[in-house]
Amino acid sequence: MEIGLNHYLVLSTILFAIGLVGVMKRKNLLLLFFATEILLNSVNIAFAAISHYYGDLTGQMFAFFVIAIAASEVAVGLGLLIVWYKRHGNIDLETMTSMRG
Amino acid sequence: METLLYIALFAPLVSSMFSALFTTTPKKTFVGVIASLLIFTSFVSSSLLLALIVVNGSAPVHVEMMTWMATGDLYIPFGFIVDEVSVTMMMVVTLVSTIVHIYSIGYMDHDKGFNRFFAWLSAFVFSMMVLVMSDNYAGLFIGWEGVGLCSWGLIGFWFHKESATWAANEAFIMNRIADLGMLIGIFLVYWNTGTLQYEGAFEAFQTLDTATLTWIGIFLFIGAMGKSAQFPLHTWLADAMEGPTPVSALIHAATMVTAGVYLVIRSNELYSLIPNVGLFIASLGAFVALFAASMALVNRDMKRIIAYSTLSQLGYMFAAAGLGAYWVALFHLMAHAFFKALLFLGAGNVMHAMHDELDPFKMGGLKKVMKWTWIMMTIASLALAGIFPFAGFFSKDTILEAAFAEHHFVIYGVLLFTAGLTAFYSFRLVALIFHGEERYKIFGIHPHEAYRFMLVAMSPLLILAMIAGVLQEPFFHMIEEILSAHEYHIHSHTTLWIMLVGTQVFVALAILYAYKKYANAFIKVPDGTSAIENSFAYKLLYNQYYIPYFYEEYLVKPYKEISDMFWNKVDMKIVDASVDGIAGIIYGTGEKTRAMQSGNLSTMLKWMVVGLVVLLSLAVVFGLAARYSDSITVILSGLGVM
């Protein structure tokens, strides 16, 4: 059986679903970051696969963009996370409610 | 000629504006003098115009001063015409105005608003001149509203009095109701004839169908009903007596209230095409003549009695005009202006003497102190009653003859009976005021005759009230060219003589009865105990058939209540509340969904996922719908939905 586009897309979907559940369920900020990384990477897989399928490099280019943005996001996010941890001694989502409307 | 016309027209305006300069300053006699002189100038110009027209037989003077409104096909100029009809009115207006102006210098002598009074009075004369001289309906309407405005200002002249301002507003608003009719009439004229000029409109009337003409006639007459205080818009006239007496003489007897009659006479070419409306006008006129005379019988307010008599005489005029006897109506209008103004000015003298007392029962025996006033008022009353050889005999008897000759015997009968009533209430008043015991003494009043110059000013009216009858023939010959008049002659001379003598005897008997009943020593101030005062008829008449009460209870009060309800209930509770309600719903939704923004990142992410899922499913649904839209249409049409 040859690995085709569909397999990649299914993998991407599964990863996306895992990431989505993680985003919804995790209470720990660090794990939330992991979940978002999974989400982004699932999309990356889809990009790369489709790009390969069409023979068009735009998709792979976008995947690189996503990686770059994800990296910077993590950099900033982790920085904020550390500051928060130093201030409050935890990184529990339940305690971060200062944005309450 | 044109210069004369402009002088006659604008001298009162100049007078008004001159006096208006001094409205805030204390009394200055020269204001009154100059105003009177200017009005007199206007009178002289009018006389010259009359002379030119009558003696030289020259064509009517017609000028177009400037454009007023012009848009689309509408073209309304400020145009003025002096022909036989308008010059008659101009003479009446300027003559009575001049006299009233001079008289007012004396009458308003001690009043704080002396200067203001002359400003208003001259403004009134100007408006009246515009009314009678305009050559189109729009110009007439300017004057029409102008006299209404001045009447408002003059009835409410003593604006510190609640009753005066109330009467002023009543007069204005009631006239406005009629003016709406007039306005609609004007619109009808415009859209059917394409012009508002009398000349063009009258020409076009000949080709219009009767239904349209009837509507035009009715609506214009509604306007006339308001200004001439015909039933049911009559109540304002009696209340208007709150104004200073010279105003009552000029506006509410001699000139403004006759504007309605003037309108009908002016539109004679219209009304002669629609005899049915004419008959209605005549019937209403006859009814009002009787109706007003009956209210005058028992009234205990000197000025109101005269006001009702004015109303009654206006009924006569309308009866004549409605029957097509336009020149008779105009002649009675003229004669009436003279003796009624005289009567009012005499009443003014009495009021001055009696310190503004109006109840004739509290007077009596005044002929000793006020000899000249007594003579004048008696002669005016004789003229009003239609006794030979005074003015009223010639004008009023001709109306009766006209009614008889036209075979409208019911109208004739009503008018004849009213003539008797007129004589009775006129002399009831004279008898109560000037004869009998001096009942005023118990009130501690020391009456005095008016200033001499006031009496001199009144004398032209006195002379005219006596001799105006001789003018009938010349007047007829002057007017017949324009009013297509014919003299009313009863076919048989015997009938005519019987009618004349019979009327005279009937009227004379009424006068004698009035003297017998009221000129004796037993008259007392009524205190509401006598049998007659408690009779139903007396109460009915005394309360003016309860019409003012009816208006107050069933029109004025409900209007106020509905207005309050509209504001408090509808506007605030329904219209505004529903707007606020919509805003409230939006605000409330925000308030309720606020909990979504718990600030908890986890919850917010969950909502985000929900949103994502919704959007994705929508996209899928729409995508599928777009792809299979053809088959969906087929299915739906199969189901009968599309």
Next chain:
Amino acid sequence: MLDHILSILIFFPAIAAVFGFMIQKDSIRAYGISVAAIEFGLSLWLWFAFDGNVSGMQFMENLPLVPSFGINYILGVDGISLFIIVLAAFFTMIGIASLTETPNEKNMIITLLFLQMTMVGVFAALDAIVFYVFWELSLVPMLYIIGAWGGPLRIYASIKFFLYTFAGSLVMLVGMLFMAYFFYQATGVWSFALLDWYRLILPETFQLWLFAAFFIGFAIKVPMFPFHTWLPYAHGQAPTIGSVILAAILLKMGTYAFIRFSLPLFPDASAAFMVPIAVIAIIMIIYTAMVAYAQKDVKQVVAYSSISHMGVIILGTFALNVEGITGSIFLMIAHGVVSGALFLLVGVIYDRRHTKLMSEFGGLAHVMPRYATIFGIMLMASVGMPLTINFVGEFLSLLGFYQQSHILTLLAGTAIIVGAIYMLSAYKKMFFGDVTKEENRNLPDINKRELVALIPLSIITIWLGIYPKPILEPINNSVEAVVQLMHNKAQTELAKERIPNLVKERVLVIKKTVIEEEVH
């Protein structure tokens, strides 16, 4: 300079307002007056240079903004908009000149100058987007005036004013976008230029929907029943100057827009909606007049009377003939002058007594005779006395509508009765009778600063009532063009019947005269 006079008229006050921030506090008033006076002079120059015999647009300016979507900065005036622009300049000038002691006077004057920019912009714009921008911008200064200098309920009133009118104009914006889209569909190019839109003939169903969309925006602005309730609050809370500008100019935007947009763009829809709108107009006339009669606060009387008069304007507009539309435009100007003056007059007494309740007054004619006189003149103008400015407009509006419906005109004509009732009773309550309140006994009569504003207004009121020709003629010429355009565009039988054809009549008239000459 004449080529760009409209841009100058729009942006001169705005630039001057920006510079106003740099002016010393004690000289801001003189600065404001001089800026407004220059602006007024410019507007007079515009009038002077305006050719009254030309029916089309004059002083056109065209500057591309977003050419790919056909959004251009197009300006122009014709007889319909010219006089409202002059009136706006005039009222800003006398408004600033008669400004009484105000906290933060500097901000007030700068706001007024900004407001002037938006007002002139609305009436000069010939591009829908430019029009919309100025239309919405005009809300901001007004919001600020009511919100910052208003009475106790000012926040509620200003927010209501803003949101209500804003919501309406959003619907209008959607209508505009659709209109442009239809234009694109028909011609293949995008255009928001009004004169381009005029050439487009839409199917009747489209017209009905678009008419409704525009109608909501305009009707709230006018304000028409039942969208009128923001107005009493706005007037009740606004400072005198705010009410004056609001009544004199801002309300006219709605009625002006009806003539500029609704009638020529949607002639069939206008004819179809004529009767329902006339009924609304009659409700406005009678109902609000009765509500005005019930008021206790004299300013609310004037506010509700504005709505009542706007009803007559709407009626004249939807007469769809030259007489009616000309009358309604004239009445816009007339009502601007008269209601502006009435609000100024109410301001006079408010400054003295700090109350507007009529029960607090009475007998003022004794203490303030000059004030009573000027109030009386304006009162009579308001009730439509002939030879005052209002009468010309009311007469023509009603006359015009009479051609369309007799009964409705008869009902609408009650305006002259109900108007007299509330106005006279208010006047009686305030001025007649004896002086009952001790505080009123020594009130000073009207002073010079107030006369500066009121004397010119009184003169205009009477002058234009006697000689309306200089204004009526240019309006008439432009309106004839609009009516002819509408007639040419009309498709339905109803619209053809209701909108007169001027050209045909002209030809007939000419023929008639020729025949007459031949006969002679």
